[in-house]
Amino acid sequence: MKFMVIVKASAASEAGIMPSEKLFTDMGNFNEELVKAGVMLAGEGLMPSAKGARIRFNGNQRTVIDGPFTETKELVAGFWLIEVGSKEEAIEWFKRCPNPHEGVESEIEIRQIFGPDDFGTDLPADVREQEDRLREQMAAR
Structure with missing residues (x-):
């Protein structure tokens, strides 16, 4: 099972304040454990929303909204993208994660990623074949 583990932003991360050397080290060690266990597929920090944009969809209309965005907690x-046997295993791994925002309460959210089989018969055969082909192409890179 694949999961996306989401680190919620803080006022400091939105202000572009870099983590301490200790947090960089602790997080690096945690990531190394994930990699050695064959759990981690990817993981990255994101720049503050001031450097981002949103695209709002309304029918055929597209509106671009430049950051920053006000609701930091959202x-x-x-x-991280991880692959483990169950949600419980993902939870156990991330209970060991260093607090991603030193000195303040913070939150990590764990969400399972849909796989093609999760859609059952709702996924048309041609779309399933396309998905399989695209996954093969991405894996080849």
Whole structure:
């Protein structure tokens, strides 16, 4: 099972304040454990929303909204993509994660990623074939 583990933003991450050397080291060690265990597929920190944009969809209309965005508690500061056997295993791994925002309460959200089989018969056969082909192309890179 694949999961996205989402690090919620803080006022400091939105202000572009870099983590301490200790947090960089602790997080690097945690990531190394994930990689050695074959759990981590990807993981990155995100720049503040001031450097981002949103695209709002309304029918055929597209509106671009430049950051920063005001609701810090709803923003994402970073993520991991992991593959484990269950949600419980993901939870156990991330209970060991260093606090991503030193000195303040912070939150990590764990969300399972849909796989083609999760859609059952709702996914048309031609779309399933296309998805399989695209996954093969991405894996080849």
